[in-house]
Amino acid sequence: MSSFGEWTSVHGLPAFSYTMDQERDPRATWDPILDPPSRRHFVHLGNRRVTLVADNYGRCDLFDEHTGLRWLTRGTGVSSIGDLTTAGSTTERLFGPTFAVVRVADERVSLERTVLCPEGEQPWVLIRLVVRNLTGNPVRLPLTEEWAAHPADVRLISGPVPAEDPGLELEVLGGERTRSGRLDLALELDAGASTVVDLRYGLLDDDVTGFEDSLRGLAERLPVARAVQAPEAEREVPWHAALLTGGACADGVLGGHTLDQGSCYSFRHGFNGAARDPLQHALPLVYTEPDLALSVLRNTCAWGSPDGDLPYALRPDKSPWTDVFRPSDQNLWALWLAAEYLAATGDIQAFGTGVPYHQVHGASAVSLEENLRRQFRFFADVVGRGEHGHVRILNADWNDMAISRSGVPHEEMIERGESVLNSAMAAWVLPRYAAVAERLGDQATGAEARKLGAELCDAVEGEWNGSWFRRAYGPGAVVGEDDLWLEVQPWAILCGAASPEQARALLQTIEMTAGAESPLGPRLNWPVLSGNGAEDSAIWYAINMTLIWAAAEHHPELGWAWWRRMSTNTHAEVYPDVWEGTLSGPDAYLPPESERPGRTWDLAEVGVAMQAYPVANLHAHAQPLLAYLRLLGVEPDASGRLRVGGGASFQSRFLTVSADGTGRLTAAGEVEVVTPSGVLSGTALAW
Numbered sequence: 001m002s003s004f005g006e007w008t009s010v011h012g013l014p015a016f017s018y019t020m021d022q023e024r025d026p027r028a029t030w031d032p033i034l035d036p037p038s039r040r041h042f043v044h045l046g047n048r049r050v051t052l053v054a055d056n057y058g059r060c061d062l063f064d065e066h067t068g069l070r071w072l073t074r075g076t077g078v079s080s081i082g083d084l085t086t087a088g089s090t091t092e093r094l095f096g097p098t099f100a101v102v103r104v105a106d107e108r109v110s111l112e113r114t115v116l117c118p119e120g121e122q123p124w125v126l127i128r129l130v131v132r133n134l135t136g137n138p139v140r141l142p143l144t145e146e147w148a149a150h151p152a153d154v155r156l157i158s159g160p161v162p163a164e165d166p167g168l169e170l171e172v173l174g175g176e177r178t179r180s181g182r183l184d185l186a187l188e189l190d191a192g193a194s195t196v197v198d199l200r201y202g203l204l205d206d207d208v209t210g211f212e213d214s215l216r217g218l219a220e221r222l223p224v225a226r227a228v229q230a231p232e233a234e235r236e237v238p239w240h241a242a243l244l245t246g247g248a249c250a251d252g253v254l255g256g257h258t259l260d261q262g263s264c265y266s267f268r269h270g271f272n273g274a275a276r277d278p279l280q281h282a283l284p285l286v287y288t289e290p291d292l293a294l295s296v297l298r299n300t301c302a303w304g305s306p307d308g309d310l311p312y313a314l315r316p317d318k319s320p321w322t323d324v325f326r327p328s329d330q331n332l333w334a335l336w337l338a339a340e341y342l343a344a345t346g347d348i349q350a351f352g353t354g355v356p357y358h359q360v361h362g363a364s365a366v367s368l369e370e371n372l373r374r375q376f377r378f379f380a381d382v383v384g385r386g387e388h389g390h391v392r393i394l395n396a397d398w399n400d401m402a403i404s405r406s407g408v409p410h411e412e413m414i415e416r417g418e419s420v421l422n423s424a425m426a427a428w429v430l431p432r433y434a435a436v437a438e439r440l441g442d443q444a445t446g447a448e449a450r451k452l453g454a455e456l457c458d459a460v461e462g463e464w465n466g467s468w469f470r471r472a473y474g475p476g477a478v479v480g481e482d483d484l485w486l487e488v489q490p491w492a493i494l495c496g497a498a499s500p501e502q503a504r505a506l507l508q509t510i511e512m513t514a515g516a517e518s519p520l521g522p523r524l525n526w527p528v529l530s531g532n533g534a535e536d537s538a539i540w541y542a543i544n545m546t547l548i549w550a551a552a553e554h555h556p557e558l559g560w561a562w563w564r565r566m567s568t569n570t571h572a573e574v575y576p577d578v579w580e581g582t583l584s585g586p587d588a589y590l591p592p593e594s595e596r597p598g599r600t601w602d603l604a605e606v607g608v609a610m611q612a613y614p615v616a617n618l619h620a621h622a623q624p625l626l627a628y629l630r631l632l633g634v635e636p637d638a639s640g641r642l643r644v645g646g647g648a649s650f651q652s653r654f655l656t657v658s659a660d661g662t663g664r665l666t667a668a669g670e671v672e673v674v675t676p677s678g679v680l681s682g683t684a685l686a687w
Helices: 211-221 233-245 263-267 276-281 281-288 291-300 332-346 348-352 367-381 410-416 418-441 444-462 487-492 500-512 531-537 540-555 556-565 568-574 619-631
Strands: 005-010 013-018 042-046 050-055 060-064 070-076 078-081 093-097 098-106 109-116 126-135 139-146 152-155 159-162 167-173 182-189 195-200 225-228 472-476 477-481 650-651 655-657 663-675 678-686
Touching: 005 211, 005 556, 013 211, 013 233, 042 233, 050 126, 050 619, 070 211, 078 093, 078 109, 078 126, 093 126, 109 211, 126 139, 126 182, 139 195, 152 477, 167 182, 182 195, 225 233, 233 281, 233 568, 233 619, 281 291, 281 332, 281 500, 281 619, 291 332, 291 367, 291 556, 332 348, 332 367, 332 418, 332 663, 348 367, 348 663, 367 418, 410 472, 418 444, 418 472, 418 487, 477 487, 487 500, 500 540, 540 556, 540 619, 556 568, 556 619
Parallel strands: none
Antiparallel strands: 005 013, 013 093, 042 050, 050 060, 060 070, 070 152, 078 139, 093 098, 098 109, 109 126, 126 195, 139 182, 152 159, 167 195, 225 650, 472 477, 650 655, 655 663, 663 678
């Protein structure tokens, strides 16, 4: 049971009732490391344009990434009637999938205030005020809704700085509109009567989506799930789906939608990165909101240059940021998302539509197919391979700190280092990209991708040391011979480099070593270093997702156990006094051996800390969703077909998988699906 409250249901949707009195309860205080201690607990909600940050004080922030990383408001949004106000509320606060509710009352009236992000891409929020007369006599009271515009643009690393008001307005629906941010209404209520007042606030337009329509659309949009192996999935799957899509924003500069990693990276330190992150966040959306998954793929491909390179990240103004890291894995994530999308949707036409390159390059748009082909060429020709046959590491692979822990001088590792991790990932991705190229008629690229993938798989197969797979090579150095690096192990299983016997033994080894006495899942490194070094053994959503996926075929009981450890339910049980992990979380948690177990990492010495903004990282929502689908056997194969299984249930508007192995799929184009009952092809399939 969480110290902060408990889960409930509102409008038929999962919601969290926050009951802690943060002003009196010492457990409310937490340390952001880079800022003074705080009692503010918050969660990010949203639609495809605006982000609502609701907190335990009943206040709201609005964030918009349309043209840059911009806070529209900070700590505002207050309703009052007479002397009764929602500001600083310690009574009833409730956080829903796209809305936040505060309820207050005195001896005369009650006031319920709901702030809702409407379905769609509206850059504003709906506010519904429900006022009830609690007395036996008529009352006449002033009702006030007040927001203060405090725009701030997030600067790289240093944080937000004040900006000009972009035109925020407050409106009574169908009535008065003001730029002042304050509306005063006179209410007259008969004895025991109630009234509803609907307003909206933000960058107002003429597209008004109503309160009921938004809630109805939300309920229809969110997937549902049920698993005997993990009862909490019934609540967590739709919750994660809502918070994941709530992180999306229509991109007014590059087109499409971005699905920013969020947390400290965007909201405090001011960058959208790495490029791999929006791509992997979009993977589960292929099965819930495929149009959004495609939009994110197109947007992230538009970050790049005509030679096929993707920058590490985008700066606050959406210009490429390339002067810190140059990872060697980024193209693989674009190829993966494209393969997953085509296998599940059959949407061939999407690959013929144009995708621009970032404006700084002054290059003409090319088709999505050609953009991806150039990315493959960049990976094969520019990233290339080293003397052991593995993918070059450049100055990072998935792990930004792999080079610093290699023991090899930095420049030598950049020049000659090799990543077994990226070889194993590429050995899985490239055959699936090959299927895309072949279906689009590019047989030569398909054949080359398959050949390279097979060669990399053979190279990874040779890295088995009898207990696990090695991690990397540098000049005169082998990384991961005597210590286990978790990130490479599941990919070695998934790409086929591990035999079934090796896979089962490796999964058991991981559980007995990196996973031992770790309630939130296996650690990244084993053995665990002492003191502050324990942070190197953090528990990462992105890696534990692939681990669960690898276990799905070879050790499903362990896969389900690891999925449950990944859940918010488990975090609340093990660390009930830690807010991060209750509704949302960071990208990684510190292990039990650390000084702050259940919280997250910091690099305070360089002014960067996940602990400074330890929620709203989209890995905390995307990875549980994708891992759940993989446990049900949902994944693309090397021939371009979609495989589905069963064992638990999942239902969205596009895909249904039942525990007994039956299901359905609605696709935009022709797909081939390998089901427990046989292979089917078409656009509307049932099995």
